[in-house]
Each structure stands twice: as C-alpha cells, then as structure tokens.
Amino acid sequence: MATPDFVLALRAKIGNDPLWLMGVSSVVLRGTQVLLVKRADNGAWTPVTGIVDPAEEPATAAERETLEEAGVVARATAVTWIHVIPPITYSNGDVSQYVDITFRCDFVSGDPWPADGENTDAAWFELDALPDMEPDMLERIRTAVEFDGITHFER
Template sequence: MSFADSYLGRLRQLVGSRLVLVPGARIVIEREDGCILLHKRTDFDRWGLPGGSAEEGENIETIIIREVAEETGLAVRDVKPFAFGSDPRYETFEFPNGDRTQFFALIFYTRSFAGDAAVMDDESSAVGWFAPDALPDMLSNMARSVEAYLRFKKTGEFQMI
C-alpha cells in the first residue's frame, strides 16, 4: 500500500503537515543468539525497529504483523506487549517533508518468526541483526524501546516510556 492510499496519507491530504496524533505499534524481534532485527529507514537515514501506524479496521496485533511483513518479509507469531511509548519528547517527529506526528505505540516482542529478513518496501534501505550492546545509530524513540525491552527482560515489568 502506498503512503497516499494509507489512512495517515488520506488524513494528511486533509490536515496538511499539522501535528497529528497517531496510534501504532513497533516490535523487538529477537533471534536465538540475542540479536535484534532493525531496518534502516529511508526518511531519516537511521535505524529503527519494524513497526508503523494503524489502518482503519485493524486491531493492534494486526498492525504489527502487517508492518513486519511489509517492511522485512518476516511472518511473526506469538507477539507480546512489553511497553508503551508515548513521551512527546521522544515520540514527536518532524519528517523531512514537514509533516509533524506524535506517536502512541504499543511495543511488542517476539522470538517466533518465519522467513528471511529482507528489504521489502521503499521505507527501508537495509535490514540487519544487531547485538543489543552493539546497536547502530538509531532514532531516539527506537533506542529507548530497545532499552525498555532489556529492562523488561530483567524485571518482567511492563515499561511506560
């Protein structure tokens, strides 16, 4: 689906680049060796977790399953929430085209997936597996999401970030 055809794309046609509050999801996909899947975003030329915004009629799990497939080609299963990202200091972005967005993201994790990760859309320029202690240059909200995941693994406590 092209951005123009998406719910957010159609909304942008009505409101222009004004700040829009957007629900969505992102996910930490962890391999058996502990490495985490990231994709390099074409909009900011930085790394981030797979994820995206809601489309009409989707529930939150459907969002993350669809986004992972669209961005990486992986089929994820057994997705579990561990955090919620809503701090406007980290979740508010101005995109290169001037659009302003504040995200409200339920953050999932999974260790259950099928397929081989690959660039599947024009939102990504690369995908790769990274050790949590050797992450590349990431968007701040994405780095905070990984940090929250590591805290969750130690404490079992849901993270509000």
C-alpha cells in the same frame, strides 16, 4: 516513506495540522539477536516501526509491518512499553504525533531484506553489538529484551 491512504484522506481535510496517530514498534528477537531495519528516509537503524490502520489490532499491525518491511514472519508476544513520541514535522510541513506501542516479538521464519522500499537494509544484530541508534530506539529494544511481565508506561 509510504503514507497510508487513510492518512492521505485525513490530510486532504486537515492540511498540515497536527495529526494524532497510533504506531507500533516490533522488537523481533531470535536468541541473542534483534532484527533491525535501516530507514530509507534518514539512514537510521531501528526496530521495525509502522502505523496502525483503522480498526486494526495493534499486535496484528506489529506482525504485518515486520513482514511488509523486512520479509520476516514474527509473532507479537508482549507489550513492553507504551509512550508518546514528540511531534514530528515532515519535509512537506505535515505535523504528526504518535503513541507508540512497543511489542516484543518472537521470530518465526524468513530471511530479512528491505521488502517494501521504506528501508535500505534489514539484518540481525547481536544485542551486544548494536549499531549507533537514537536513545528512544535503544529503549524500545531494552524494554523488550528485559521484559519481566510488567509493561513500562511513561508518567
């Protein structure tokens, strides 16, 4: 997975120590379908995810990541879930932990494809025919699909 330059600069100073980052998940909906990408690092199907750049608005990051990773233009319309992901230890020993902001996004245009090398596939899936996915990723989709105007917070 591509590591943002600002993270590399921080890692040069802190080494493998835990790094707190802000991430976004883009649950892009088109009628009864959701956009998913198949990650190159572990083969898992997920909504588009990514790291928010310094000073970047999270909704802008969600839209940018969708275009960069899947070649799809989407519009973030709602924050559906905010939660903290357990710490992740990467193969090089780096430890990161993310606060994830899940956005419900509307499809605008484009045909999905693995646009930036972080994924091996990108496709639309019917909501009632999703591939096997981690429970956390399914919850991101559920909160976006069932969004009733109230953002879900972990307590």
